Amino acid sequence: MKVACLNKISPFGxxxxxxxxxxxxxxxxxxxxxxxxxxxxxMELPEKxxxxxxxxxxxxxIPLADLASKGIVVFNTPGANANGVKELVIAxxxxxxxxxxxxxxxxxxxKEDANLSKSVEKAKSAFGGTEIIGKKLGVIGLGAxxxxxxxxxxxxxxxxxxxxxxxxxxxxxxxxxxxxLTTELDRIYATxxxxxxxxxxxDSTRHMIAKDVFAIMKPGVVLxxxxxxxxxxxxxxxxxxxxxxxxxxxxxxxNPKTANMNHxxxxxxxxxxxxxxxxxxxxxxxxxxxxxxxxxxxxxSVNFPALDPGRKQNKYRIQILYKDSEEFLGSLxxxxxxxxxxxxxxNRAKNGYGVAVVDFDAETNEAAIEIxxxxxxxxxxxxx
Numbered sequence: 536m537k538v539a540c541l542n543k544i545s546p547f548g549x550x551x552x553x554x555x556x557x558x559x560x561x562x563x564x565x566x567x568x569x570x571x572x573x574x575x576x577x578m579e580l581p582e583k584x585x586x587x588x589x590x591x592x593x594x595x596x597i598p599l600a601d602l603a604s605k606g607i608v609v610f611n612t613p614g615a616n617a618n619g620v621k622e623l624v625i626a627x628x629x630x631x632x633x634x635x636x637x638x639x640x641x642x643x644x645x646k647e648d649a650n651l652s653k654s655v656e657k658a659k660s661a662f663g664g665t666e667i668i669g670k671k672l673g674v675i676g677l678g679a680x681x682x683x684x685x686x687x688x689x690x691x692x693x694x695x696x697x698x699x700x701x702x703x704x705x706x707x708x709x710x711x712x713x714x715x716l717t718t719e720l721d722r723i724y725a726t727x728x729x730x731x732x733x734x735x736x737x738d739s740t741r742h743m744i745a746k747d748v749f750a751i752m753k754p755g756v757v758l759x760x761x762x763x764x765x766x767x768x769x770x771x772x773x774x775x776x777x778x779x780x781x782x783x784x785x786x787x788x789x790n791p792k793t794a795n796m797n798h799x800x801x802x803x804x805x806x807x808x809x810x811x812x813x814x815x816x817x818x819x820x821x822x823x824x825x826x827x828x829x830x831x832x833x834x835x836s837v838n839f840p841a842l843d844p845g846r847k848q849n850k851y852r853i854q855i856l857y858k859d860s861e862e863f864l865g866s867l868x869x870x871x872x873x874x875x876x877x878x879x880x881x882n883r884a885k886n887g888y889g890v891a892v893v894d895f896d897a898e899t900n901e902a903a904i905e906i907x908x909x910x911x912x913x914x915x916x917x918x919x
Contacts, residue, residue, distance in 0.1 A: 548817025606915030
């Protein structure tokens, strides 16, 4: 299997590839691709590409639907960089609570002052701030990052109000008991001193923070966006800052508009830029690719359903990726009946696409492959 890296990938991940995998600089020859921020949206895809792994959580730079239609599985690494992002969110809250940036800049501007130590005492009142203890934090999205932010805020003495209509039981169990959950977003907007966004950019979330939301926010709120730039309407944000509704906007996604606004702390997308996060993402992405290639296991895919067939119990295994159809499993069983003696058969479908794994003993795997390829909606069939 030839692996192409579209960005620099941590060697901690690359060295996990075992015999049978080879790094290549020829992207057109790649069976597998590792990527971080490289824009794949207009990229010509290799003919034999099986899977793409994003060493990170966001996949806006990857053409998910196009890849799914070709039977190419896309993975991401949720949670691998969560601690790095969490720490930067907490740093962002502290930067917004106290004018640390302004104070540091003042010192740099006055570094030639021979009486700097005395001048500091006169100037420092301009950079005063507030403490975060006792303040209320609203966390919108309680996944891998949002849950960690909520936990850290509780430890710092804040009260936390959380919102996540898709909160998984696993993530719910990790939340401290002190985190209060709400089903009403307006309650977060109206009562919280700090609001932090931790959700994907979708059609339903694009510009979700706009003038109608700013209108009900608690005056003097600090808004933190470490998820995606376009969750916030920049024009409406500017008006809300000028009117005093938003005291500070902290973002990890600066653009020409926000970078030129007052009361904006713009960070150059450093959320996952820690050695530990890059290592964790690379290792997780590599493991996902190898499990998929060797066993047909799909975990953390963003365009195909999760499936864990385990290790082969029989001599032969084929994997079938297809467009979802309620009749597919029955059709597959009938098509292979009499051709092979089926052992393990697992099928999963979600959001219009499905995957099936079939184990069998007889040496008729080529016949089974040819039959499967001819079935309606089948995108790819491969032997493992």
